[in-house]
Amino acid sequence: MRPRVLAIDDSDLVHRLLRARLRHERIDLHSVYTADEGIAAAKELQPEVILLDIDLEDLDGFEVLARLKADPSTRDIAVIFVSASNETMDRVRGLDLGAVDFVGKPFDVGELKARVRSALRMQRLVKMLAQRAQLDGLTGLWNRAYLDDRLEAETASAIRYGNPLSLVLCDLDRFKNLNDTYGHPFGDEVLERTAAILGSGRSPDVACRYGGEEFALIVPGTDLQETIEVADRHRVRISEIQWPERPGVHVSASFGVADLSCISGTPTPEKLIMVADQALYRAKNSGRNQVVGADVQIWPRSATG
Amino acid sequence: MDHLPDTGGTPPIHSSYECDPELRDLVIHFVDELDQRVETIRSAFLSEDAAALQRISHQLKGAAGGYGFDSIGDSAARLEYDLLTDEAMISDLTERVEDLINNCRAAVRPADS
16 A cells, blocks of 8 residues: 555645645645644544645644644654745744654755655654564564553454454463473474464454463454354464474464453453463363363353352 | 736746646646636735635745746735735735736746647
């Protein structure tokens, strides 16, 4: 997908000019005319960069900038403000409010392009860094910190829209033995191959490395029964990994699955993890290399229950 | 001889982007629309509609330079500045308004390619 650039300016003359000048840049340019439209489009479109006219008719551009920076959903968008004003104070004020750069009007073409490119470049790096901090170094899957954030968001959304949501916890069987017997480099290889399988599932599923040899899969929009089948396909693929350089080695994993219906009371991410973990514990105790689903809670419980 | 617009003695102004292939069509379009803008400025001035006058001078200030007509942009900026800062009546701005209209009329349409 090409990076999106949102231009907020009250003048059609300026939009036409931007369109012509940025035509050969590899971006999608969106044009809106008022502050209100601009703020709404910023939320909706999530552009990488906003070109913001400082003298809008309906609202001061500085005010728009302040509102964009105050809203978590638009805070990280790089804003370049555009102004016909040559006042140093205006530029200082814009930069102080969190704009990354400014372009003067009338545009100098080369400068305009260079500033847009530079903002896009920086935006990409910032995104990459933010993502890095949430990725597991060895396996490339999301890490525990991301899992916590994402599971919280998915739980809230599932409750609000009444959609199912499942969580799979997966733990490699006798991993410590493998490590002790064949060494850590082999252990790492097992983790990487397992991660590759868990990470190549259905696209809405979110695979994370949960701990040392433990993985988690957030499975949105899917109920317990179907998720058990999803988990079992992963289980089979893991057990079928070939280790040509280690004849006789067999790797397997145990799985615990839970969905929101397995939780008593108000669902929370912590409770979902807890019931999935209990199911995983049962899978381990029943001989490993299997998938166990948590019990569905029936509410209201009968008086004798 | 072709009818030449009355520019009050302002010499013809060529866009500095006349030969820029990226912008040429836009410049033609811009000049074609200037007649309409001059009309808007005139009628806003005659009816002493300060808001309309400010709107159009604001737009021209920000955009005309981008189309290669710096003198239109400058003249619009002067008018907007006076409108925003002066306590003066609109009728006192005759000179500024005429200056902007003359600059707009002096803009030369690049020949069709």
